[in-house]
Amino acid sequence: MLALYQTPTKQTVIFEHPESGIHPGALETLFLEFKRHVRKGRGQVILTTHSPQLLDYFDADQIRVVDIDNHATKIGALDPAQKESLHEHLLKPGELLTVDPARLEGQLAEVPKA
Known part of the structure; x- marks a missing residue:
């Protein structure tokens, strides 16, 4: 602090x-x-x-996603569909860490392995 x-x-x-x-x-x-x-x-x-x-x-507009793909770090805003879910209060921001993993625009959600 x-x-x-x-x-x-x-x-x-x-x-x-x-x-x-x-x-x-x-x-x-x-x-x-x-x-x-x-x-x-x-x-x-x-x-x-x-x-x-x-x-x-935090608000959806304040959150950035960090992803490592093929040894390259990518940083960007949330996927628009996730942003919309947050704005419509269908998800809380913390659920991007527990329910619907945060992703960059254009990324597909991963399907959990059985």
Whole structure:
């Protein structure tokens, strides 16, 4: 959290799994601190997470998918069908980690192996 309050501010602050070691009840406070940092114009916050609970605080437009294909890393917005499901409240963002894996535009959903 100290990185969010450094002076001078950093243009970009990156967190890897910021939910590690934090009580689940504090995730909303963590999200609000990230949001406040950006709203005050102090810079961009980029984070990676495997926490469905933390992801639920973000809007579909704030979520990016990272995929490794053939030793190449691809980063992009959610597939439009998934975005629509989130906007229509058919899915919660955290379900992109547990029910319908997040995918880049044009990717097909994987069929689970029996």
